[in-house]
Amino acid sequence: MRNIGCLRYLLHTRPDLSxxxxxxxxxxxxxxxxxxxxLEVVLWYLKGTCDYGICFKRAEESRVVGYSDSSHNVDEDDGxxxxxxxxxxxxxPITWSSHKQETVALSSCEAEFMAATDAAKQAIWLQDLQGEIQ
Incomplete structure (x- = not known):
């Protein structure tokens, strides 16, 4: 499992692994x-997608678009x-995250709201950053 550290390093440019x-x-x-x-499956996936990465291109429209999602109560260890x-x-993609929620959601709707809240915090930060750049 020491490969996990290397995989975590790759997360800086590979959101598909999150x-x-x-x-x-x-x-x-x-x-x-x-x-x-x-882990072997992930490593095989990496081998087949080693040319994947982030590529910024000039675009006519320069707006930030975000998405959030959650899975409700799929972890059998702690719910x-x-x-x-x-x-x-x-x-x-310019920023991404995937993690367990800190509290147990009582419904899928609550889990989605928690995900949207995390995304909204990130959106506010991105908006502030964009304001400072311009």
Missing amino acids: FSVGVLSRYMQSPKVSHEAA RSTTGHVFYYADC
């Missing part, structure tokens, strides 16, 4: 055979939901 690396990171203390197998968001600028 969820799988996040899940694998949860089991670093006591990995099981199934986690080793899942917490996984939440994530991604923001694009000129069709290129």
Whole structure:
């Protein structure tokens, strides 16, 4: 499982790995055979997508677009939901996140609101940053 550190480093330019690396990171203390197998799948995916990355292109429209999502109560260990968001600028991801929510959501609607709240915080930060740049 020492490869997890290397995978976490790749997350700086590979948002497509966020969820799988996040899940694998949860089991670093006591990995099981199934986690080793899942790591192998991620490594095979990496081998097939080694030319993926972030490429910024000049665009006519320069607006930030964001999306958020969550999965409700899929972690059998503690019942917490996984939440994530991604923001694009000129069709290129500029910031993203995937992590377990800090509290247990009682419904899928509540989990979605928690995800949207995290995304809104990031959107406010991006708006402030964009204001300082301009």
